[in-house]
Amino acid sequence: EVQLVESGGGLVQPGGSLRLSCIASGFTFSNYWVHWVRQTPGKGLVWVSRINNDGSSTVYADSVRGRFTISRDNAQNALYLQMNSLRAEDTAVYYCTRGLPNYSSFDSWGQGTLVTVSS
Amino acid sequence: DIQMTQSPSTLSASVGDRVTITCRASQSISSWLAWYQQKPGKAPNLLIYKASSLQSGVPSRFSGSGSGAEFTLTISSLQPDDFATYYCQQYSINPLTFGGGTKVEIK
Numbered sequence: 463e464v465q466l467v468e469s470g471g472g473l474v475q476p477g478g479s480l481r482l483s484c485i486a487s488g489f490t491f492s493n494y495w496v497h498w499v500r501q502t503p504g505k506g507l508v509w510v511s512r513i514n515n516d517g518s519s520t521v522y523a524d525s526v527r528g529r530f531t532i533s534r535d536n537a538q539n540a541l542y543l544q545m546n547s548l549r550a551e552d553t554a555v556y557y558c559t560r561g562l563p564n565y566s567s568f569d570s571w572g573q574g575t576l577v578t579v580s581s
Numbered sequence: 582d583i584q585m586t587q588s589p590s591t592l593s594a595s596v597g598d599r600v601t602i603t604c605r606a607s608q609s610i611s612s613w614l615a616w617y618q619q620k621p622g623k624a625p626n627l628l629i630y631k632a633s634s635l636q637s638g639v640p641s642r643f644s645g646s647g648s649g650a651e652f653t654l655t656i657s658s659l660q661p662d663d664f665a666t667y668y669c670q671q672y673s674i675n676p677l678t679f680g681g682g683t684k685v686e687i688k
Contacts, residue, residue, distance in 0.1 A: 497677075507617075507625065507668055509677040523676050557624055565672055567615035569636065571624035 464488040464570045466558050471575030478548050478579070484541040484558030484572055492516070492536040495561050497568065498543050500554035500577075510556070511543065515563060526552075548579045583607050583671050587680035593688040600656040602683045604669035609649045613673035616645055616654045619682075620665045628667075629654065659685070 470482040484496070498510040511532040512521045520532050531544040541558050555576050559568040584607040594600050604614065612632040617625035627636045629645035632652055642657045656663055664687055669680040 506682050507619075507670075507679040509679070512675075512677075521675050559624075561672070565613050567627055567630040567670065567672055568617075568625075569627045569630070571626075574624055 464560075466560065466570060466572035468556065468558050468572040468575040471556065471577045473578045473580065474548055475581050476549060476579055479544070479546045480548065480577060482543040482545065482556055482558075482575060482577070484543075486539045486541070486560070489560075489570075491534075491539040493562075495563055495566065496534060496541045497559050497561065498532065498541075499557045499559055499568070499571075500552075501557070501574075502554045508554075513541070545577070548577075550579050553577060553579045582676055583610060583674055583678050585669055585671055585678050585680040587667075587669055587683050589683060590681060591684045591686060593686045594659050595688045596659055596661060598659045598688075600659050600663075600685060602654045602667055602669075602685075604647075604652045604654070604680050606650040606652075606671055610671045610673035612648045613671060614645075614647070614652050615670045615672065616643075617668045617670065618663075618665045619668065625668060656685075 465487045468484045474480050497512045501507050513532045517534050529547045533542045555574040557574045559571045586605045588603050614632045616629040619625040628639050628643050633645045644655050666682045666684045668682050
């Protein structure tokens, strides 16, 4: 069974940092591009970042570029999102999700982890 | 960025109704469009990919059509389990973008 399990969310003050993790199982992790998508409580879905299957290529939304870093460890079947200089508007549930290389929809999602940025 | 506009934002319907949701892209995205269903407190679930391909395990009452910049999701006969929010997503050009969602409510 394909599984993606996020962790690392919590309450952090504005300007602080947090590192999210996503552990994959049930499939060959290194064959997939993986993404972070976030959802503000009660609002819609916003794509955040993507990393290709060997980690050599990353893409970010304008709203997080320069503050967030996506990375992966294929040996550990793990995806990460290092979030620095956090702002109130980064408050959201963060999902990890997978897609095949290049043009691909997201066929499996984690359960999400809540990040709250507040003083 | 490609803007994805869904309509309506809310839809009231009864069990057994035929339901259609529209998604318009601000530029052509070929057929690189997906539809997701999301229930409260849960992650989105892929229904349709490449505009009209049914994801494995998804009931055949769901169908997608369109290409270029205009797309539709149709539920042929609404079931109790289908009351949820539906999102379209383009995956043609970065940044990947989602529509604002359509909430299907019980009439």
